[in-house]
Amino acid sequence: MILAIDIGNTHMVLGCIQEEKNQVIRHIQMSTNKIETYHEYAAEISRILSLEQIDPHDFSGCLISSVVPSVTHVVAEAVKLLTGREALILGEGIDIPLELDMNGIPASAIAGDLLATAVAAKAEYPLPAFIIDMGTATTITVLTSKGVYIGGCILPGPGTALKGLIADTSLLPAVDFVAPDHAIAKDTVNAIRSGIVYGSAGQIDGLLDRFTLELSSREAMECHPTMIATGGMGRLIAPFCWHKIIVDDELLLKGLGIIWNQNR
Numbered sequence: 001m002i003l004a005i006d007i008g009n010t011h012m013v014l015g016c017i018q019e020e021k022n023q024v025i026r027h028i029q030m031s032t033n034k035i036e037t038y039h040e041y042a043a044e045i046s047r048i049l050s051l052e053q054i055d056p057h058d059f060s061g062c063l064i065s066s067v068v069p070s071v072t073h074v075v076a077e078a079v080k081l082l083t084g085r086e087a088l089i090l091g092e093g094i095d096i097p098l099e100l101d102m103n104g105i106p107a108s109a110i111a112g113d114l115l116a117t118a119v120a121a122k123a124e125y126p127l128p129a130f131i132i133d134m135g136t137a138t139t140i141t142v143l144t145s146k147g148v149y150i151g152g153c154i155l156p157g158p159g160t161a162l163k164g165l166i167a168d169t170s171l172l173p174a175v176d177f178v179a180p181d182h183a184i185a186k187d188t189v190n191a192i193r194s195g196i197v198y199g200s201a202g203q204i205d206g207l208l209d210r211f212t213l214e215l216s217s218r219e220a221m222e223c224h225p226t227m228i229a230t231g232g233m234g235r236l237i238a239p240f241c242w243h244k245i246i247v248d249d250e251l252l253l254k255g256l257g258i259i260w261n262q263n264r
Helices: 038-051 069-083 112-124 158-167 188-219 234-240 251-263
Strands: 002-007 011-018 023-031 061-066 129-134 137-143 148-156 226-230
Touching: 002 069, 002 112, 002 251, 011 251, 023 038, 023 251, 038 069, 061 069, 061 112, 061 251, 112 129, 112 137, 112 148, 112 226, 112 251, 129 188, 129 234, 137 188, 148 158, 148 188, 158 188, 188 234, 226 234, 226 251
Parallel strands: 002 061, 129 226
Antiparallel strands: 002 011, 011 023, 129 137, 137 148
């Protein structure tokens, strides 16, 4: 069993993965804290694994993907303290089983979570594919019909958009992420919910349409990409999009499992 860790800006995801079948057998979320020491992270991860009845010494290795550089090596040290094993860190001499067409930009310059989800999408879904990862930031990345990673876009995630809206206005209240009954809302709370939920879905639909046109032009044929959503907000927003979007909460962890097997 390996420990796959994805460190995001707001949350960190721990995945316990059975190596032979690349099967995620535990999927655990915890907060990303930029000021915790490696001893504090080790204690917190140990408690969580204990609740799940998992012995840290059962892990044969660990792979870390991170978009928070200040936390990356802190967590790596915590993993070493817990398991006795050195963690592999995505982007540091790690072989990624993915062809890139990024104007010469190397894989090490691309966020590890984007690469990992692309690796998993290539392995598990029909191509071409659009991967929508909704977290603090929402990203959409593109794999061609030949499985080549060609880029994508970044926009504020629904939570980030809501936070900015509330912070910069005097009279608007904080609301929870509950879908409104109607897009045309009758009160302020539901108007905000409508704007965030349907607005986020509309942004994604519009970008997916543009991406499809551009990819069809690039490949000189009509494309019908597989569309996959993942990330913390994926399951909430995807059902409100017009496009048929598959929700796969474990896409990133499965990608890390594939990368581990490629490098172990």
